Structures are given as C-alpha cells and as structure tokens.
Amino acid sequence: MNEFLAMGGYGAYVWSSYAIFALALLIDYITPRLRNRRVIAELRGRMKRQQRRQEKSA
Amino acid sequence: MNTLTLWFHKFGSPPTFHRVTGLLIPWLFAAALLIGLVGLYGGLVLAPADYQQSDAYRIIFIHVPCAWMGLFAYIFMAVNAFIALVWRIKISEILAMASAPVGAWFTAITLATGAIWGKPMWGTWWTWDARLTSELVLLFLFLGVIGLYNAIEDRRQAARAAAFLGLVGIVNVPIVHFSVSWWNTLHQGTTVRLLGPSRIDSSMLWPLLLLALATHIWFFASVFARARVSLLELEGGKEWAREIALATEPGHE
Numbered sequence: 001m002n003e004f005l006a007m008g009g010y011g012a013y014v015w016s017s018y019a020i021f022a023l024a025l026l027i028d029y030i031t032p033r034l035r036n037r038r039v040i041a042e043l044r045g046r047m048k049r050q051q052r053r054q055e056k057s058a
Numbered sequence: 059m060n061t062l063t064l065w066f067h068k069f070g071s072p073p074t075f076h077r078v079t080g081l082l083i084p085w086l087f088a089a090a091l092l093i094g095l096v097g098l099y100g101g102l103v104l105a106p107a108d109y110q111q112s113d114a115y116r117i118i119f120i121h122v123p124c125a126w127m128g129l130f131a132y133i134f135m136a137v138n139a140f141i142a143l144v145w146r147i148k149i150s151e152i153l154a155m156a157s158a159p160v161g162a163w164f165t166a167i168t169l170a171t172g173a174i175w176g177k178p179m180w181g182t183w184w185t186w187d188a189r190l191t192s193e194l195v196l197l198f199l200f201l202g203v204i205g206l207y208n209a210i211e212d213r214r215q216a217a218r219a220a221a222f223l224g225l226v227g228i229v230n231v232p233i234v235h236f237s238v239s240w241w242n243t244l245h246q247g248t249t250v251r252l253l254g255p256s257r258i259d260s261s262m263l264w265p266l267l268l269l270a271l272a273t274h275i276w277f278f279a280s281v282f283a284r285a286r287v288s289l290l291e292l293e294g295g296k297e298w299a300r301e302i303a304l305a306t307e308p309g310h311e
Contacts (some may be wrong), residue, residue, distance in 0.1 A: 004103070007113035007114070007116065008107055008113035011112050014117055014174065017120060017171040020170050021171065024167050025276065028159070028191055031159070031284075032284045033283070034108065035287045036287045038291050040297070040303050040306050041300075042294075
C-alpha cells in the first residue's frame with residue numbers, strides 16, 4: 001500500500017494531479033446545481049410578487 | 059419535414075429539452091463515474107510503471123483525456139455557435155454557452171497536470187513550447203467567451219456575440235492539434251493515433267481510452283445540466299417554466 005502511494009518517488013506529483021482533476025470536476029458538478037437552486041428560487045419569488053400585486057388590485 | 063428535422067424541432071423545444079435532459083443527466087454522470095473508476099483502476103493499479111518515467115507517467119491517464127476533451131468541447135461549442143448564428147436556434151445558443159465553462163475546466167486540468175508532470179520529467183513547470191502556448195490560448199478563448207457572455211445584459215445578444223468570438227477562435231484548434239508536428243519543440247508527438255498503430259502498450263492504452271470515454275460522457279452530462287438551467291432562466295416568464303418552478307419544493311431541486 002505504501003509503495004502504491006509512493007508512486008516510485010513521484011507520489012506528490014501523481015497524487016496532486018489526481019487531486020486537481022477530482023476537485024475541478026467536483027466544482028464543475030456543483031456549479032449548475034447551485035445555479036438551478038437560485039433560478040428556481042427567483043422564479044418562485046417573482047410569481048409570488050405577481051400574485052400579491054394581482055390580489056391588491058382585485 | 060423529414061424525421062430528422064422533426065426530431066430536432068421536438069427535442070429542441072425548451073420544455074422537451076428540459077424534461078429529457080433531466081432524465082438523462084443522472085445516468086450520464088453515473089456512467090461517467092463508473093467507467094472513469096474502472097479506467098483509474100487500470101491506470102493506477104494494473105498498468106506497469108514506465109521504463110523511463112517510472113510512475114510519474116501515470117499523470118497522462120488524466121492529462122491526455124482532459125486535453126482531448128478541451129479540443130472536443132471547443133469544436134462542440136463552435137458547431138453550436140455556428141448553428142446559433144446562422145439559424146438562430148435558441149438551444150444551440152445555450153449549448154454553445156454551456157460548453158465553454160466545461161471546456162475551460164478540462165483545459166485548466168490539462169495545463170495544471172501538464173505542469174506537474176513537466177517539473178520532474180522536463181525539469182520545468184512551464185516553457186513557451188508551441189503545444190503549451192496554444193493550449194494556454196485555448197483556455198483564454200474559453201474564458202473570453204464566458205466573459206463576453208456575462209458582460210452583455212441581454213442574454214440572447216450576449217450569446218450571439220460570444221458565439222461569434224468562439225467561432226473565430228476555432229483557428230486555434232488545428233494549431234493545438236498539429237503544434238507537435240509543425241514545430242519541433244519540447245512537447246512529445248502523437249502517441250495514440252486513429253490512423254495506423256498507436257505507439258503505446260495495450261496495458262496502458264485501454265485505461266486511457268476508458269478515461270477518454272468517461273470524460274466525454276461527463277462533458278455531455280455537465281453541458282446538459284448547465285443548458286437546462288439557462289433555458290429555465292431564459293424562459294422564466296413562460297408557462298412551462300412556471301410549472302416547473304411551482305412543482306419544485308425548495309431544497310429538493
């Protein structure tokens with residue numbers, strides 16, 4: 001196991017590369033999900049405001 | 059209309075696109091993850107060490123698929139940009155803009171992992187080699203498209219301006235690809251070839267190809283995920299978008 005982690009002495013280079021790869025893809029995965037949440041919250045807010053305005057004028 | 063145009067119009071209609079991609083995305087991400095893990099196991103555990111580079115070469119199992127992905131993303135973006143500019147198809151505008159950040163991430167990974175490999179193997183993090191420089195230009199083109207898209211208020215005008223920039227930048231794609239054969243600088247030449255035998259052992263080739271497949275599937279999953287949010291935002295005033303917003307409980311997106 002230790003030998004596997006050492007990567008023939010290049011462990012720091014190999015594992016930091018793989019960490020960057022994993023981290024970048026994780027951010028890439030999360031970004032649209034957070035945006036989706038924000039867009040839906042905005043749409044619901046806008047609809048609520050419209051409804052209130054209609055009730056007031058009625 | 060023939061079947062293909064009919065299909066295109068149906069899939070291209072915003073509510074259908076939103077629904078179909080919503081069903082597809084989890085499966086695409088799951089497939090990418092599964093295939094990617096098998097590829098990583100093959101690359102990190104099963105493949106033997108290189109006779110010259112020892113285990114440092116294992117960085118190529120992510121470096122090369124991500125480099126291919128950057129170019130693929132750019133071509134996908136440019137094709138959609140072209141369709142968006144010529145036929146003004148909304149879905150193409152959105153797909154072009156959605157592929158820019160994903161392509162930028164893959165290009166950034168390529169540059170970062172290349173530098174980390176270069177330090178022990180070449181003795182330097184960076185050099186103004188033809189391949190490295192054109193790859194950096196590729197990243198700047200992606201960032202330029204994203205920047206221009208975000209700088210203009212009107213979403214559709216913004217998409218068309220950024221699509222134009224992306225389309226012009228396509229000249230860089232053959233430069234990246236052929237840079238290693240046109241200029242004899244530091245970066246090595248092509249090892250995996252579509253035409254003719256590849257100069258890589260099969261024990262190292264199959265993990266590389268699996269990771270290439272996984273990153274391609276990931277690309278489409280991520281582009282679709284971004285595209286459907288943009289579509290919902292763009293069509294926010296329409297009935298189908300309101301229905302989706304109403305049906306989605308906060309916290310259960």
